[in-house]
Amino acid sequence: MNVIETDGLTRVFTGRPERKNRMRRARHVAVDHLDLTVREGEAVGYIGANGAGKSTTIKMLVGILVPTSGTVTTAGLHPLKQRRALARRIGVVFGQRSQLWWDLPVRESFSILSAIHSLTADDERARTAELVEMLEMGEFLATPVRQLSLGQRMRAEVAAALLHRPELVILDEPTIGLDVLSKQRLREFLVAQRREHGTTLLLTTHDMGDVERLCDRILVVDHGRLAFDGTLDGLARTVGARRELVVDLATPHGDLVDLHGAEHVRSESDGLRQRLAFDPQRTTAARVLAAVSERAEVLDLSIAEPDIEDVVREIYRATRG
Amino acid sequence: MRNALRAYRVVLASRARSQASHRASFRMDLVGALLVGLIEFTEIWVLYTASDQIGGFTLTQIMLVFGLSDLAFSLADLVAGHCDNLPRYVRAGTLDVFFLRPQAVLAQLVTSDLSLRRIGRCLVGATALTVALVLNDIDWGIGTIGLLALALACGFVIFTAQFVTAAGLQFFLVNGAEMTNAFVYGGRYAATQSATVWPRGLLVVFGAIFPVAFAAYLPVVTLLGTPGVAGLPAWLGWCAPVAACWAVVVAAVCWRWGLRHYRGAGG
Numbered sequence: 001m002n003v004i005e006t007d008g009l010t011r012v013f014t015g016r017p018e019r020k021n022r023m024r025r026a027r028h029v030a031v032d033h034l035d036l037t038v039r040e041g042e043a044v045g046y047i048g049a050n051g052a053g054k055s056t057t058i059k060m061l062v063g064i065l066v067p068t069s070g071t072v073t074t075a076g077l078h079p080l081k082q083r084r085a086l087a088r089r090i091g092v093v094f095g096q097r098s099q100l101w102w103d104l105p106v107r108e109s110f111s112i113l114s115a116i117h118s119l120t121a122d123d124e125r126a127r128t129a130e131l132v133e134m135l136e137m138g139e140f141l142a143t144p145v146r147q148l149s150l151g152q153r154m155r156a157e158v159a160a161a162l163l164h165r166p167e168l169v170i171l172d173e174p175t176i177g178l179d180v181l182s183k184q185r186l187r188e189f190l191v192a193q194r195r196e197h198g199t200t201l202l203l204t205t206h207d208m209g210d211v212e213r214l215c216d217r218i219l220v221v222d223h224g225r226l227a228f229d230g231t232l233d234g235l236a237r238t239v240g241a242r243r244e245l246v247v248d249l250a251t252p253h254g255d256l257v258d259l260h261g262a263e264h265v266r267s268e269s270d271g272l273r274q275r276l277a278f279d280p281q282r283t284t285a286a287r288v289l290a291a292v293s294e295r296a297e298v299l300d301l302s303i304a305e306p307d308i309e310d311v312v313r314e315i316y317r318a319t320r321g
Numbered sequence: 322m323r324n325a326l327r328a329y330r331v332v333l334a335s336r337a338r339s340q341a342s343h344r345a346s347f348r349m350d351l352v353g354a355l356l357v358g359l360i361e362f363t364e365i366w367v368l369y370t371a372s373d374q375i376g377g378f379t380l381t382q383i384m385l386v387f388g389l390s391d392l393a394f395s396l397a398d399l400v401a402g403h404c405d406n407l408p409r410y411v412r413a414g415t416l417d418v419f420f421l422r423p424q425a426v427l428a429q430l431v432t433s434d435l436s437l438r439r440i441g442r443c444l445v446g447a448t449a450l451t452v453a454l455v456l457n458d459i460d461w462g463i464g465t466i467g468l469l470a471l472a473l474a475c476g477f478v479i480f481t482a483q484f485v486t487a488a489g490l491q492f493f494l495v496n497g498a499e500m501t502n503a504f505v506y507g508g509r510y511a512a513t514q515s516a517t518v519w520p521r522g523l524l525v526v527f528g529a530i531f532p533v534a535f536a537a538y539l540p541v542v543t544l545l546g547t548p549g550v551a552g553l554p555a556w557l558g559w560c561a562p563v564a565a566c567w568a569v570v571v572a573a574v575c576w577r578w579g580l581r582h583y584r585g586a587g588g
Contacts, residue, residue, distance in 0.1 A: 064420045066584045080584070087423040097414030099421065103339045115331040116422055118324040 001076075003168050003200045004038035004061060008070035011056050011224070030056040032224035033070065040167075043194060043201040045215035049312055053224035054204045058172055061202075062092055075168055088117060091161035095173035098153070099160055100145045106156050107141045110163060117164035131159040134189050151182035158186065162193065169193075171203040175210055187213045208305045212280070220315045227319040233281060235311065238318060242277045244304040245288050249274065250297035262288045328424065329432045336435040350438030358395075358445025362387060365513065376515030377548045381456040382541070383515060388450030389469070390512035390537035393476025395442035401481045403434040404488035408498060411491075416583070427485065427576055457545065468544055468558060475561035476512075476536030482568035483508060483531060489575030492583045508533040517550050524550065530571075535564035 010033055015026035031053040038044050048054050059065040060072055063079030063086060072079055077086045093099075100109040107128075114124040132138055135155040140148055148156065154174065162169060169190075175183045191214065193199050205211060211218060211232065218235050220228035228235065244265065247256075252270040261283035265275040278288050285303055292298060340347050365387060369380040378386070407430065410416045419429045459465060487501035494500060504526070512533040516524060528534040535558075542549040543558025 059417070062421060064417050064584065066581075083420065084423040084425075087421055090421075092421050094414065094417065097418060099418045101335065101339075104335055108335055112328075112331050112335055115324075116328040116424065118328070 001040045002037045002073075003040050003042075003075055004036055004202065005073045006034055006036045006057075006061075006070065007072075009034040009036070009057070009060060009067055009072055010069045011053075011060060011065065012068045030224055031060070031067075034221070034224065034226060036219065036226070038200060038202060040200055041194070041198045042217055043215045044203070045211040045218045046202055046204045046221065047206075047211065047218065047308060047312060048204075048221035048227075049309065049316075052221045052312075054221060055172060056224075057221070058092075058170055058202075058204070062086070062090065062170065088164065089166055090168045090170060091164065091166035092170045093154075093157050093161045093172065093174055095154070095171075095176045098145070098157060100153070100156055102146045103144055105142050105144055106137065106148070109145065109156070109160060113160055113163050119164065127163055127165070131162065134192065135159050136185065151178050154178060154182065155186065155189075158189070162199075165197060166199070168200045168202070171201070171205075173204055173206065175205065175207050183207070183209065190214055206308050208308045208311065211308070220312060222312075222316050222319065228315050235315075236279070236281055238315065242279050242306060243285070244306075245276045245278060245285055245292075246302045246304060247274055247276070247289070247292055247298050248272060248300040250299050253296045256292060256295065259288065259291045262291065325424070329428065332432050333435050336433075337437060340435075340437050347438060350436075351441040354438050354441030355445060358391065358442050361391070361513070362445065362449060376517035378515045378517075381453060382545055382547060383513075384449055385453035385457055385545070386515065386537045386541050387513045388446055388448075388453045389472055389541065390446075390476060390509070390533070392443060392446030392450055393473055393536050394480045394509045394512070395439060395446050396477050397480030397484060398442065399436065399439045401431055401484040402436060402439060404430060404484040405498065405502075406434070407488045407491045411583070426580060430488065459544065465544060468540055472535075472537060472540035472558070472561055475565040476533075478565040479532060479536050479561075479568045480509065482565070482572035483533075485572040486531075486568075486575045489572065489577070489579035492579030504531050512536050512538065514538075517548075532564035532568055535561040 009031055010029070011031040013028045013030055015028070034053075034057065036057075046054055046057070056065065060067050061074050061079060063074075063083040066080060074086055075089045077089070079086055099113075100106065101112065104112075110128050110131075111124065114128070119127065132141060135158065137152070137155055137159065140152050140156075143152075145153065145156065158171070158174065161171075171190075175186060178186065187210065190201065194201060201214065203210065203214065216231065218228065218230060218232060219226060220235075228238065230238075245262065249272055252272055253274070254271060255264050255267050256274050256276060257264045259276065262276040262278040265277050267274045276288060276292070278285070289298065289301065362384075365383060366380065368375060369383070373379060375383070407416070410419075410430070410433075415433075416426070419426045422429060454469075483505050487505050490501050491497060508527055508531050511519065511523060511527045516528065516534050516538045519527065524534075539549070539553075540558035540561060541547070543555055546555065549555065549557075
């Protein structure tokens with residue numbers, strides 16, 4: 001069954017009338033004849049540059065915005081006419097806007113939301129306990145939301161959106177601004193939720209790590225149109241999304257060429273720091289590191305994720321010809 | 322239905338608790354609201370030191386108009402006054418969150434806050450009303466009590482509807498709070514006066530379009546038998562429910578229109 005289905009979905013924003021010619025208004029096509037289907041249980045990464053139409057699409061999927069033309073069905077419902085029924089079946093996290101009560105302890109936000117979604121007392125207790133444990137929220141459950149760190153708040157936001165066990169979860173930039181550990185924790189939680197409840201996931205992100213660890217399908221949107229629809233492998237094949245291992249060596253060393261599975265990108269400071277690109281589908285950072293260690297002593301290292309902007313730019317270049 | 326009400330009750334209870342947790346600021350707000358109400362009454366009292374009668378009303382008579390309309394307005398303010406916050410909610414994105422919950426957006430807006438400090442204002446209105454009822458020469462009976470209750474209930478509905486109307490219009494005029502305040506708070510002020518002193522334009526605006534004259538002035542004219550605006554029948558005070566229905570219709574239209582505009586424009 002399709003959880004999300006759009007057909008020719010289009011959204012045009014019209015600006016204010018121009019000064020000189022009152023009949024003319026600036027038109028901006030945010031979403032342009034978009035045909036999307038997301039099947040039950042899928043985890044879909046919805047990526048694109050800023051202003052490509054991601055948030056506009058999401059707002060139409062959940063019933064905040066009216067499409068200019070085309071149709072949209074979410075969880076089998078009409079988002080505008082059946083908004084309230086839909087709200088019971090989906091969970092949405094907008095990274096930039098909170099659905100918690102900022103002056104209340106986290107715990108109270110959960111109990112208010114439980115009342116809003118008509119959970120029974122037993123159900124509320126069980127579900128809250130489950131989420132608190134999985135997202136490790138015990139230590140800040142009694143803290144007012146306004147005093148939470150960003151990582152803590154995002155965990156609470158995600159828990160709030162998932163309290164009523166929605167069948168579809170939409171996350172708009174869920175990991176923005178989070179540190180590595182918080183990101184990892186959140187991703188593990190979402191993977192576990194999918195495994196246990198078969199939750200369908202749609203997320204927008206600027207973080208390639210989110211896409212790699214969470215999504216089995218990727219949609220790239222460009223100027224409101226679908227530029228790519230496929231798997232991560234397919235995306236990597238199309239744009240060659242490689243990671244970079246940056247090693248700092250104990251002594252200057254000649255360029256580390258001919259390493260198995262890695263390609264030398266460039267050296268800095270007479271070869272003290274070297275950048276090696278590798279394809280995460282074919283080898284691992286550990287193997288590349290082992291290969292480097294055979295030749296030189298490594299003092300420090302870091303791994304640079306491919307920038308999602310670069311990936312998107314590559315896709316845009318490929319599709320626009 | 323019971324579940325739906327429980328959700329609103331839980332939200333309101335949490336609002337009340339969060340205010341009670343800041344005791345000092347709550348007390349100051351309460352006293353502040355009380356003072357504002359007193360100053361407004363003093364203003365009327367000062368006017369009457371210059372003249373025994375204004376617009377056919379004596380001080381004790383106008384006190385009845387003031388008490389009735391001020392109490393109705395303060396109660397409406399308590400329930401729906403924070404509809405004024407709508408532009409802030411729009412800017413902060415809180416309104417989008419309302420769309421993600423299985424409740425009516427307006428109901429969520431109304432229950433998003435409960436300003437208990439506004440009880441201070443209610444006290445001023447209630448006191449003025451009580452004193453006026455004692456001082457005036459009222460022919461007590463079922464009819465009188467009925468008329469007073471009707472005026473109070475309808476006044477509450479009319480003022481509440483004004484707040485919702487203003488909120489609906491705010492969707493178009495994101496910085497238009499000044500404009501909507503003009504008729505919400507201007508209407509409140511006008512309602513505490515005798516309509517005979519209003520210029521004709523105001524009579525149309527506050528008698529018919531935003532019918533605050535029905536909240537206190539017209540029922541008091543009927544109640545006390547004082548000479549009203551020339552050409553208007555004395556029984557007009559009984560028509561407050563008609564005015565209340567009209568105000569609700571205007572509010573519903575404005576709100577729906579505003580919401581559609583928001584969903585159309587994307588905030």
